Amino acid sequence: MMKNRIRGVLKNVRPHPGPLPQEREKYSAATNERERDLLVSSLFAMKRKTDAANSAMKSLRSDYLSALSPGERAGVRASVAQTIGKLHIILLLVVLFSYSPAFAETLLLTGATVHTVSGETITNGQVLLRDGKISAVGKSVPATDAKTISLEGLHLYPGMIALNTDLGLVEIDAVRSTVDVREAGDYTPDVYSWLAVNPDSELIPVARANGISHFEPVPSGAVVAGQSGLLATDGWTTEQMVTKKSIALHVYWPGAGLDTTPKEKSRNPAKWKSLEDQDKDRREKLRELDDFFAEAKAYAKARKGTNVFNIVPAWEAMLPVVSGETPVIIHADDVRQIRAAVSWAATNGVKMILAGGLDAWRVADMLATNNIPVVFSHTFTLPQRETDGYAVNYAAPGVLSKAGVKVAFTGGGASLVKNMPYAAAQAVAFGLSSNEALKSLTLYPAQMAGMGERLGSIETGKNATLFAADGDILDIRSNVKHIWIAGKEVSLENRHTRLYGKYKNRPKSP
Numbered sequence: 001m002m003k004n005r006i007r008g009v010l011k012n013v014r015p016h017p018g019p020l021p022q023e024r025e026k027y028s029a030a031t032n033e034r035e036r037d038l039l040v041s042s043l044f045a046m047k048r049k050t051d052a053a054n055s056a057m058k059s060l061r062s063d064y065l066s067a068l069s070p071g072e073r074a075g076v077r078a079s080v081a082q083t084i085g086k087l088h089i090i091l092l093l094v095v096l097f098s099y100s101p102a103f104a105e106t107l108l109l110t111g112a113t114v115h116t117v118s119g120e121t122i123t124n125g126q127v128l129l130r131d132g133k134i135s136a137v138g139k140s141v142p143a144t145d146a147k148t149i150s151l152e153g154l155h156l157y158p159g160m161i162a163l164n165t166d167l168g169l170v171e172i173d174a175v176r177s178t179v180d181v182r183e184a185g186d187y188t189p190d191v192y193s194w195l196a197v198n199p200d201s202e203l204i205p206v207a208r209a210n211g212i213s214h215f216e217p218v219p220s221g222a223v224v225a226g227q228s229g230l231l232a233t234d235g236w237t238t239e240q241m242v243t244k245k246s247i248a249l250h251v252y253w254p255g256a257g258l259d260t261t262p263k264e265k266s267r268n269p270a271k272w273k274s275l276e277d278q279d280k281d282r283r284e285k286l287r288e289l290d291d292f293f294a295e296a297k298a299y300a301k302a303r304k305g306t307n308v309f310n311i312v313p314a315w316e317a318m319l320p321v322v323s324g325e326t327p328v329i330i331h332a333d334d335v336r337q338i339r340a341a342v343s344w345a346a347t348n349g350v351k352m353i354l355a356g357g358l359d360a361w362r363v364a365d366m367l368a369t370n371n372i373p374v375v376f377s378h379t380f381t382l383p384q385r386e387t388d389g390y391a392v393n394y395a396a397p398g399v400l401s402k403a404g405v406k407v408a409f410t411g412g413g414a415s416l417v418k419n420m421p422y423a424a425a426q427a428v429a430f431g432l433s434s435n436e437a438l439k440s441l442t443l444y445p446a447q448m449a450g451m452g453e454r455l456g457s458i459e460t461g462k463n464a465t466l467f468a469a470d471g472d473i474l475d476i477r478s479n480v481k482h483i484w485i486a487g488k489e490v491s492l493e494n495r496h497t498r499l500y501g502k503y504k505n506r507p508k509s510p
Helices: 002-013 021-029 031-058 061-065 069-100 203-208 273-304 313-322 333-347 360-369 391-404 416-428 432-439 442-446 494-502
Strands: 109-113 121-130 131-137 147-150 155-158 160-165 210-219 224-230 242-252 328-332 353-358 374-376 407-409 466-468 480-485
Touching: 002 160, 002 466, 021 242, 155 242, 160 353, 160 416, 160 442, 203 210, 203 416, 203 494, 210 242, 210 416, 273 333, 328 333, 333 353, 333 360, 353 480, 360 374, 360 391, 391 416, 391 432, 407 416, 407 432, 407 442, 416 432
Parallel strands: 109 147, 109 155, 160 210, 242 328, 328 353, 353 374, 374 407
Antiparallel strands: 109 121, 121 131, 155 466, 210 224, 224 242, 466 480
16 A cells, blocks of 8 residues: 555656757747747746646655665656756756746848937848847848848837836726735835736736837825836746846835915815915925935944844835936926925935936926936826916926937826827927837836846847837837847737637628
């Protein structure tokens, strides 16, 4: 009986039938993402079986094994060890092939109009992708060992980067369990938003299908809400998606407005406050913010002076901010907020990026003088003042750009990130140059995220992250046909295309 139990455990751990080169050939020969996914899934299923068997073997008491002869015991242990070791090697190879740029295909993209963004546009150009990097760009690129892909009639762009979004943190706004954008407390610098991203979100492939290759999920709901990272729109897990951790700390500047509604007309008289009390509350919030950064600096100074130290996670998270390594993205819209935030950043020696920026155009010269870029979120926001023209927010990016301010666009909420290029297109219609619009979608957000040397333009040495469209990406009629992230072509399939295919083929009524 004991022998039967042990042998039953071994049924699931027989050696894999094929040699390692066979697995490599299978993966390389796969013609699409689905075939590769199925291969990876089958190998992980095998690993789960062997792990379960290994666990079961370890759980068997020594008296079970003692029922076997010494030769049988040695054979059992050797069989299990050989099979598990072999599968671990196979899985390691598959993971390397799947996600390491070093094993990406060598591709020569030909015939496209190449929008390098950082330089001239090349008609009928060629781009060589090797080991996940852009190896060469030009009119004619020699590459005898590369697989040639014809992109005749298409336009080639660097992948677009969406900053200041809740993509990956929100699935359905009305379903609380799918919303994870905030933590309790007003000061939570050790909250890292990328850890909460749902890699299986249906909204990520939708954004990717319109050329979005990277995004920044942003925490909210506090004065110091936490830190954000930059993630690719491709990957099985959050760890695989993360391109850079801690690209910025997020501070939501206290509101500058006062509610002048009389108490008798207030919706909630119990919470009504006088103008003096409202101003006092605002000043108190600003004082608390000053105190928070002063304490962070004191902690950093004390941390350098001793080897024995009581580690505080929140203050540890502030160390790269205090040192100037990590910038601070300040969310502010009102012109009074923006002026106060710029002054505060200069006083505290903080590297500032402005997010939101509804009134940023009103202080464009001040932002340019202080070298503060803007992540503009209000292209389609209605004018807030009676004296503003209907196109004030359409024209705002152009005003900022002409003043010398770098502008990046964001598409808004998770479900609207796909519309990001159309915000830029609207700004082009009201004064922003098309070249600056392209930079605002690609190069400038890459620079704001500290990734300007790796992303944002089609240049030799940068990551092979780019997409091909059948027209100008600022034209809403254009469609993305291919996208490569780190040299690997990624599927454009998403919930929208699946539903389109489903209902396109539904039975017709008699």
